[in-house]
Amino acid sequence: MPLKNKYILILLFFSISSGLFAQGDGPRAHLFAPKGVWALNVKYLHLxxxxxxxxxxxxxxxxIKIQLFPTTFVHTFGIGKKFARVFFMLNPGSLNANIATPIKEINEGLTASGFSDGYVALEYGLIGAPALNALEFSKHQPQFSLNALFKYWYSGTYNSEKLLNLGTNRSAFEFGATMAIPFHKNISENATWLEIIPSVQFYTKNNDPARSNSANVVEQDPLLIIENHLTHNFTKKLWAGIDLRYQYGGTTKADGISDDNLNNILGGGVNLGYQISAPLSIFAGYDKILAGDNNAKSNMLRVSVVFAYINLKKLKQTL
Known part of the structure; x- marks a missing residue:
């Protein structure tokens, strides 16, 4: 196969797989990829x-009605003989909300703008994820992969004088694993993948709670998240998938007193993606909470555009 065609095939596999978004990593975000790829993923979320x-x-x-534009930069490389991937996400947006409180004059028309919480992350291959260049990757048959995942979440825009903020005024440390299971046996077949991503988030304290809370310190229990995606390529360019995501924990405490807001939530959704050209892809999806305690509700529409690039000239020079 000519190098150009191999390059197209490589980006077909990778560029549709960079679907990170704030409400979970999204479909095909953790599929195996060659080293040396740079990608930019710009998303729109309406929640x-x-x-x-x-x-x-x-x-x-x-x-709460939220508009977000999460923008994620991704780079793949090798650490020794193992695959690795780094992420940086910034999350501009705005929100408006109504909150039912006894004081009517403070519960309507709340707004905020700026940045929601973002993160930096490292993914490292443990099983089935060698560090391969583009040509080696183009010959690599699909197989099970297991990676370690670490994310550091930093606070977005926050003003304690406001009732509601996009940022949280605390950090979070997330530890997890990413698993990708192929249901196709050959790289030439239309791909079918099951991704399973369990993780746990741990939070630092908010020592300057917003004006809606009279406490001196707000803490939050750890949160367990189990994210699942099943996707299938109907053609080499067109794919669709379903999501299932469960989270448990995350109760907040104001000066040690529980806010009785446990996350015990099961969500799901559907996605449709298309490879526009070798470096450019798009997907759209809809997700909602299917079941949850404390009257949890969420409807999310998302659109994601991904551009991926690999330095083909540099690769040729190594041949």
């Missing part, structure tokens, strides 16, 4: 829910 933008703090009596 109507009673969770704050990070999707880990439940506000039971709220109706």
């Amino acid at each position: 109507d829910q009673n969770l704050l933008p990070g999707d880990n703090i439940l506000v039971k009596n709220a109706d």
Whole structure:
């Protein structure tokens, strides 16, 4: 196969797989890829829910409409003989909300703009994920892969004088694993993948709670997240998939007193993606909460555009 065609095939596999978004990593975000790829993923999210933008703090009596534009930079490389991938995500957006409180004059027309929480992350191959260049990758048959995943979440825009913020004024440390299971036996076949991503988030304290809370310190219990995606290529360019995501924990405590806002939530959705050209792909999806305690609700529409690039000239020079 000519090098140019191999390059197209490589980016076909990779560029549709960079679907990171704030409400979970999304479909094909952790599929195996060659080293030396740079990618930019720009997304639009529209959310109507009673969770704050990070999707880990439940506000039971709220109706929050959120517009976010998560933008993620991705680079793949090798650490020794193992595959590795780094991410950096910044998350501009805005929200408006109504919160039912006894004081009517403070519960309507709440707005915020700026940045929601973002992250930096490292993914490292443990099983079935060698560090391969583009040509080696183009010959690599699909197989099970297991990677370690670490994310550091930093706070977005926050003002304690406001009732509601896009940022959380605390950090989070997320530890997880990413598993990808192929149901196709050959790289030439239309791909079918099952991704399973379990993780746990741990939070630092918010020592300057927003004006909606009279406490001196707000803490949050760890949150367990199990994310699943099943996707199938109908052609080499067109794919569709279904999501299933469960999270448990994350109760907040104001000066040690529980806010009774446990996350016990099962969500799901559908996605449709298309490879526009070798370096450019797009997918759209709809997700919602299917079942949850504390009247949890969320409807999310997302559109993701991904551009991926690999230095083909540099690769040729090594041949």
